Amino acid sequence: MNLSNTQLYETGSDKKRRAVLVGARTGRTSEEEFEVGMYELKGLAKACDIEPVMNATQNLVAEDAATYIGSGKIEEIKAVIEMYDIDTAIFNNTLSPSQLANLSKALDVEVIDRTGLILNIFAERAKTKEARLQVDYAQLKYMLPRLVGLRANLSRQGGTGGSLSNKGSGEKQIELDRRKIEKEMAFLRRELEDVEKTRQLQRGRRSSAGIPLVALVGYTNAGKSTLMNRLIDDYGTDSGQKVFVEDMLFATLDTTVRKLETTSGRAFLLSDTVGFINDLPTDLVNAFHSTLEEALYADLIVEVIDSSDENHMMHSEVTARTLQQLGAGNIPRITVMNKAERLENVEIPLVRGDKIFISAKSGIGIRELVNLIEKKLNESLRRCTLKIPYDKSGIESQIRNSSQVVSVAYEGDGITMEAYLTSENYGRYSEYIE
Template sequence: MESTETPVITIGLNVNHPNFNYSMTELNELVVANHMESIATVVQKLDHPDAGTYFGKGKIEELADLIRSTEADTIVANDELSPSQIRNIEAATKATVMDRTGLILEIFANRAHTKEAQLQVQLAKLRYQLPRLRTSSSQRLDQQSAGGGLANRGAGETQLELNRRTIEHQISHVRHELKELDRSYATQSQRRKENRVKTVALVGYTNAGKSTIMNQLVQRFGANEDKQVFVKDMLFATLDTSVRKLELPGHKQFLLSDTVGFVSELPHQLVEAFKSTLKEAATADLLIQVVDYSDQNQELMMQTTQQTLQEIGVPDLPMITAFNKADRTESRFPDRAGENLIMSALDHASIDELATMITDQLFADYVQKTYLFPFQAGDLVSRFNQEFDVQSTDYQADGTKLTVSLPQEEAARYQKYEIE
């Protein structure tokens, strides 16, 4: 069967970047995630990018020869290029040029399913397109001025301004729609707080295994085992935030969310646009940072995660670090050290240990109390059995004695029934 992937040539400029090789590897993985295939890679080492063509003149000629001798008609650059750089490379090579930002935006556009995610991607694309209107508009201006002089040039300039105003209007409209969704989210969030529902958010580098961990936790502790989230060994396999309700032993309930994964050099348009997608992380009671323990670049991935969390305004929240995919290494697992866990999402013992760590962090405010409820307060006994961890029940002559583990805030509400 013939491959349906589009052949492309990936290019990158090494300006003494310590992680250049990894960024190129990641670019090729992003290309695969966009149903493309890199059939050749061209790199150059310079002190700084050429302002007009990104690469030096000789490399541009080499790139043009490569395009002519292969079936590729698309070039994907590892950096965000200026409109003039894109225009000049396309003129020299007769190929379509896509930069790293445009590539990620295209992946996101193809993967967004919820209305919120689609609006966020649309906003990011519009913000990306706005300063690049000059590229295509300049071409129209050249064509118009060649045939009609100053009158047509003026018409072209008017069209450019019209296009700019159109995009600015679209940006304003999308922002308004996102604000409406934010208001709806704020209502839901307030309801959760009123109901004292705790929340946990999975964060981390894309393809670190967040969705697999979520599925395993849902399978073990979820109300509906069929509510699995999509998993694929690919960058940005999932974009839409998924939220599931879990219940650990002792009626300890919480909401678990699987957020969009991070990537190095995430386009600033997406950082801004996806602040609302990542609000599940910003408002969580606990974060679980998932790290690919089998990847030699795990330190860089953790730095990227911390940097992105800071950029989107996530406060300094309690965090568990789950070093996942230990089954691909020689390490022993599960192995806990403080709030760090070496684990495998496919290992039941690892999931149990992670659940224990979640319990320790999320329900640290739980206290053990003993209450004596008179028989006429039978509704409270029923509620305690349904919502809290009742450890013992003793029916006495003057009422029902319960020893129970419950939140400190709840315990204070029933202080009048408390006994030693």
């Protein structure tokens, strides 16, 4: 048996599911991208509490339509499965329904592809009603054409999962499962439509307040939530409302929005949302669209990068592609090189144009980052003088709450204000602008 394209991992003694990680590289993927993908697959497996035992890789001119990998590699993996008491095979590709079914039969262990693995992580991490609805819908959409292969997986586990029933077998049962899933998907679609309406109302209220929105985006585990909490601590109007932080993939699945205020009195909203990853399943992007599109409505995007990760440039490219896919590619952006305390020959804080090196964990560079955010927001603002009659004094409060006010003077014929206005507020209060 030729094991030249395998890599054995050190494993612990804990009783966990044990997996062989399978990757096939075609000409469409560079060697570097392939290696990064396999490394990420190991992290994804661990996030699902699965112990990676070995890598099995293969170079292909083109994928096999029936089993993705070649028949020789299948025999090799079968030998590895028996030798190392492995019960799961995880593929670093999205398998077609027929490939999943054929591989489940050929390998006689549970077969999971990259999409299924990420969906499992999302299902484990989903805490709010909205996140659970989005994950459930994405899982069902993924399951629907793959019922044959997934039912084979479940029979090996000796149980059930998701929406698959454990009664009966064969084509009749698969058809019953299909009908049940389609019914559940229709229900979830209606629920998600209600969620989207609620989000639109929330955005409308935020927009009417005239407070700019700054969105934190970036690769998963780059430190967005740590940065969010640091900013809440230092500039939040309610420091008790922190977000969940954990050193794990996809720790955050929900959008969190908090109001911050700079030392100069400049107010803005800050949002933190789900992290990106290479080959984020399309079904997940679609299901989480209402969450991810928070970036689409931002006045400024703050991209958070783990500068200590040797693959951070590739991660940034993935973030850029995802933002483009969402339609947010042209929104003004600041790049935050986080975890810069781990870098050699870099003295932080360091600001280079619209890029800043910081440490969210220690707080070094936070003040400089907020100054940069304020500067970028002000670039899109217009400094105006407004004359407000006393019988319209409520306008003064609205402007104070939504804009950076330079000065206020109470005169005989009304209130004179100097303030920086967004284009939206400029139109809203145009009748008072001198």
